[in-house]
Amino acid sequence: MIVASQVPSSLRPFRHPLLKDWSVAEGSNLSFDPNNMRYIDEDWDIFPSSSVAMGDQFVISFSGLVKIAVDFGRRVIIPFDRSPNLTAADFHHFLFDHVAPRIIAGLEFVVLHGAAISINGKLAVLIGETGAGKSTLAASLKYQGYDLLGDDAVVVTERNGVFYGDAIYPSLRLFPESLKAIYAGTVETSEMAHYSDKLRVDLPQETAITGKCLPISAIFHVSKDGISDRAQSVKLTPLETCMKCTEQSFAIDPHDPYAAVQRLGRVSKLASLVPGFTLRYPRQFEFLSDVHKLIQNCMATPTARKSYSDQA
Secondary structure, X not given: XXXXXXXXXXXXXXXXXXXXXXXXXXXXXXXXXXXXXXXOOOOOOOOOOEEXXXXXXXXXXXXXXXXXXXXXXXXXXXXXXXXXXXXXXXXXXXXXXXXXXXXXXXXXXXXXXXXXXXXXXXXXXXXXXXXXXXXXXXXXXXXXXXEEEXXXXXXXXXXXXXXXXXXXXXOOEEOHHHHHHHHOOOOOEEEOOOOOOOEEEXXXXXXXOOOOOEEEEEEEEEOOOOOOOOOEEEEEOHXXXXXXXXXXXXXXXXXXXXXXXXHHHHHHHHHHHOOEEEEXXXXXXXXXXXXXXXXXXXXXXXXXXXXHHHHO
């Protein structure tokens, strides 16, 4: 049995202010009969494989390894139907990289699937599909001395027409080839999940920025469609930025049309005020320094977008 005490102490309880009242409630009662669950859009090759509303709870299934109920009323997370193959690393990964961002999204915040890097006190947010290279690019920027907030989920908030971002927790997960190329084996790592070759980089707490909201200067879509000979940035229109961000945002219930409309409205406002760019570059490590320069140049270029109210 995986219990709350097996979650690493550095990450327990949830550090993010929006999750501070939540807890993992092992053995807590479910408000529904799990035998009556009917999953939709089940996909055994991705995580999570499905998410379904059950009364006042949501159940997120992880392809036969575990099901996790999220109770917004009691602010508890209830794991059940565990497989013997579920490891503590798996549970940690599911809880913090999949469930936590969806809880915050369910609290009506925009949560982007991406990395956040502080450059001169402002955020570069890197979004893109799984496997696009966000974490490798974020790690290379961190290695050059920039501050990494996290590499997987960025919580977006707005104050007085300015959008801010922060990470749910300090995270960095890399494949062995990226670790070797960027850090040359000089960092401590641990298993991310038993089914993945990715490793979790143990970030020293003194170098990890937690609970710090910074203004978002630009959003960068890291394209999986690389080009062969150079690094390139392409300015996106607000509509294109909105669509990229919507595609790379978390949702507790992707089948809820009302929540989808509300999420689209929030993302539209973000895209109207924060410039977006697509990054394309060859997937060789030696090109990363060129990508760094593109990011710096994009963030240094003043934008002339109107305010959201002017565009409405």
